[in-house]
Amino acid sequence: MITTPLILDQIRRHGEATYPEECCGFLLGTADEDNQATALHQVPNRQEDRRTHRYTITPADYRNADEAARARGLDIVGMYHSHPDHPAQPSATDLAEATFPGYTYVIVSVTSGTATDLTAWTLAPDRSAFLQESITTEASAATR
Amino acid sequence: MATTTEQPSVTIRIPTPLRSYTNNQSIVEVDGATVQAALTDLIDTYPALKPHLYHDTGDLRSFVNIYVGDEDIRYLDGPQTALEEDAEVSIVPSIAGG
Amino acid sequence: MATPTPSAPPALSTAEVQRYGRHLTLPKVGKAGQEKLKASSVLIVGAGGLGSPAAMYLAAAGIGRIGLVDFDTVETSNLQRQLLHGTSDVGRPKLASARDRLKDLNPHVEVVLHETRLTSENALGIVEGYDIVADGTDNFPARYLINDACVLTGTPNAYASIFRFEGQVSVFATPEGPCYRCAYPEPPPPGLVPSCAEGGVLGILPGLVGTLQATEVIKMLLGIGDPLIGRLLLIDTLPMTFRTLKIRQNPDCPVCGDHPTQTELIDYEAFCGLPPENGTDDTMHNVPETTVTALHARREAGTSPFVLDVRKPREAEIAALGADQLIPVDELPDRLDELKATKDDEIVIHCRSGARSAKATQLLLDHGYTDVKNLAGGILAWSEEIDSSVPQY
Numbered sequence: 048m049i050t051t052p053l054i055l056d057q058i059r060r061h062g063e064a065t066y067p068e069e070c071c072g073f074l075l076g077t078a079d080e081d082n083q084a085t086a087l088h089q090v091p092n093r094q095e096d097r098r099t100h101r102y103t104i105t106p107a108d109y110r111n112a113d114e115a116a117r118a119r120g121l122d123i124v125g126m127y128h129s130h131p132d133h134p135a136q137p138s139a140t141d142l143a144e145a146t147f148p149g150y151t152y153v154i155v156s157v158t159s160g161t162a163t164d165l166t167a168w169t170l171a172p173d174r175s176a177f178l179q180e181s182i183t184t185e186a187s188a189a190t191r
Numbered sequence: 192m193a194t195t196t197e198q199p200s201v202t203i204r205i206p207t208p209l210r211s212y213t214n215n216q217s218i219v220e221v222d223g224a225t226v227q228a229a230l231t232d233l234i235d236t237y238p239a240l241k242p243h244l245y246h247d248t249g250d251l252r253s254f255v256n257i258y259v260g261d262e263d264i265r266y267l268d269g270p271q272t273a274l275e276e277d278a279e280v281s282i283v284p285s286i287a288g289g
Numbered sequence: 290m291a292t293p294t295p296s297a298p299p300a301l302s303t304a305e306v307q308r309y310g311r312h313l314t315l316p317k318v319g320k321a322g323q324e325k326l327k328a329s330s331v332l333i334v335g336a337g338g339l340g341s342p343a344a345m346y347l348a349a350a351g352i353g354r355i356g357l358v359d360f361d362t363v364e365t366s367n368l369q370r371q372l373l374h375g376t377s378d379v380g381r382p383k384l385a386s387a388r389d390r391l392k393d394l395n396p397h398v399e400v401v402l403h404e405t406r407l408t409s410e411n412a413l414g415i416v417e418g419y420d421i422v423a424d425g426t427d428n429f430p431a432r433y434l435i436n437d438a439c440v441l442t443g444t445p446n447a448y449a450s451i452f453r454f455e456g457q458v459s460v461f462a463t464p465e466g467p468c469y470r471c472a473y474p475e476p477p478p479p480g481l482v483p484s485c486a487e488g489g490v491l492g493i494l495p496g497l498v499g500t501l502q503a504t505e506v507i508k509m510l511l512g513i514g515d516p517l518i519g520r521l522l523l524i525d526t527l528p529m530t531f532r533t534l535k536i537r538q539n540p541d542c543p544v545c546g547d548h549p550t551q552t553e554l555i556d557y558e559a560f561c562g563l564p565p566e567n568g569t570d571d572t573m574h575n576v577p578e579t580t581v582t583a584l585h586a587r588r589e590a591g592t593s594p595f596v597l598d599v600r601k602p603r604e605a606e607i608a609a610l611g612a613d614q615l616i617p618v619d620e621l622p623d624r625l626d627e628l629k630a631t632k633d634d635e636i637v638i639h640c641r642s643g644a645r646s647a648k649a650t651q652l653l654l655d656h657g658y659t660d661v662k663n664l665a666g667g668i669l670a671w672s673e674e675i676d677s678s679v680p681q682y
Contacts, residue, residue, distance in 0.1 A: 071286075078207045078208065078210070094287070100289055101287065101288070101289050102287060102288055102289075103285075103286070103287040104285070104286035104287065105285070106256045106258070106263065106283040106284075106285055109283050109284060109285075109286065110258070110281070110283060113204075122207040122217070123206070123207050124207055126286055128288060137288075138288065138289040139289070140287075140288050140289030141288035141289055144254065144286070144287040144288045144289075145288075146206075146254050146284040146285075146286060147206060147208040147209055147243055147284065148208060148243070149207070149208025149209070149211065150207070150208050152288075
């Protein structure tokens with residue numbers, strides 16, 4: 048995926064803010080050969096319990112995010128969540144709950160409250176595994 | 192697109208990654224008196240969508256939610272939910288992980 | 290639009306009335322003035338030394354919308370003077386730490402982040418969204434670009450610059466006064482004025498000068514006092530003198546004169562005699578290079594080439610990698626006869642980052658030295674990859 052240093056910083060800060068629970072949110076931008084994320088849409092972790100190990104985004108949150116994206120002429124191009132005290136690798140749960148190939152799934156590892164590794168993944172077309180994506184950063188337009 | 196004259200014409204909103212299977216359209220027009228009929232028309236028109244929405248068994252994948260307007264069809268009549276002319280159907284993923 | 294007069298100034302909330310109490314009781318500001326500030330917008334170019342105090346005081350003062358333009362990340366050597374950023378922000382984008390700091394100072398302020406380098410392509414579009422610009426940049430192409438964009442969009446430019454112990458402040462590009470080009474029609478020759486990194490800067494200086502700059506912004510927005518229009522304030526902190534020079538509008542100014550010849554933005558790198566921004570690397574690639582790893586290996590093997598340091602002696606006191614000789618790059622043309630290496634010796638040249646040494650490499654090649662290589666990345670790369678006890682500065 049292509050994004051900006053600010054977006055990556057925002058994801059890390061979100062993960063630190065919700066530590067030791069997982070954070071989650073949407074990547075907004077444009078979908079081309081590479082997903083380009085130019086904005087974030089944070090959402091609350093709707094998981095009832097075990098928010099330190101699980102995250103859930105409701106359809107209502109998806110619809111709000113989709114509306115927010117369209118209002119800015121953008122699309123939902125992926126999701127992000129944090130792994131508190133766990134590597135930035137997709138877990139078995141991540142794979143089991145994966146949605147459509149083509150979304151970029153960003154995972155940030157937060158160790159003892161400090162964001163460390165940040166990785167990006169996409170679901171293989173046959174849904175058998177997550178494939179790692181490169182992350183390219185470039186400065187871009189105004190963000191708020 | 193199917194052209195059954197008596198079926199209402201409705202729109203289906205497509206999530207970003209599935210647009211590569213719908214000629215990059217974010218909204219597809221289909222015909223169908225029910226959600227099931229509309230989805231069938233969608234899959235007939237764009238067969239490559241099918242494995243992303245349905246299990247091999249023919250059931251919708253568990254993370255796939257279908258909305259008519261602002262309502263989840265689970266709280267309406269499920270796949271048999273009736274559609275009126277110009278109804279807006281959305282494919283909405285449930286997102287979760289660990 | 291020196292004093293924006295919005296049709297209906299936004300009312301202050303109870304929380305804002307409490308926050309701005311000392312402004313509300315201040316003659317010439319008061320409730321009407323505070324509402325003007327809330328209705329105002331300021332674009333600060335550069336979230337560094339000058340931008341730090343300017344942005345913090347303008348946010349605290351209750352400017353409605355503050356835009357920041359920057360694309361750098363926070364480095365340890367910034368912290369001596371760039372108070373928007375803290376130790377824990379090192380490595381973060383400057384805009385991220387700036388937003389956190391400003392939002393903490395005053396959550397009522399809208400902070401807009403322009404995560405980009407200001408260019409001839411985007412400057413007009415960014416500048417025209419604001420009532421006034423505060424130029425806190427550190428280089429001449431940016432200053433001419435900001436000036437021209439301000440003149441072309443009719444946006445006043447509160448200008449400030451710093452050098453070692455001295456600073457300058459003025460207000461340019463107002464309808465009634467001169468622009469930066471009236472004061473400085475021509476840029477200095479490239480390389481004449483060292484950057485903060487090369488020349489050093491007193492950490493307090495941008496704090497002093499940036500707050501003066503912010504003061505001019507506030508005065509312009511409120512329409513009070515006598516802004517530094519047509520006056521250039523010169524500050525020298527060693528004798529602690531403040532002098533003002535009169536600057537007149539130049540009727541022949543190509544941008545703001547009576548018959549402007551330049552009505553759009555140009556290539557400012559070329560105007561300042563510099564290679565284009567994205568061509569800097571090409572220039573460096575045009576000279577033969579070696580890496581810190583290769584040099585280190587040669588030294589370990591006892592077959593080190595002759596190493597020439599082309600920085601200033603003061604820089605070598607801060608951090609050095611044990612060069613055989615030091616001749617500053619700007620003295621090199623006149624001191625070639627002092628060079629202890631012969632034209633057939635293998636020479637590796639280094640500076641702080643690899644930019645000045647690339648020039649020196651070319652110079653020696655031009656003078657018939659046959660085996661000269663630039664040390665890519667200079668001291669910074671050496672510190673990063675070979676010996677972290679060598680400080681980055």
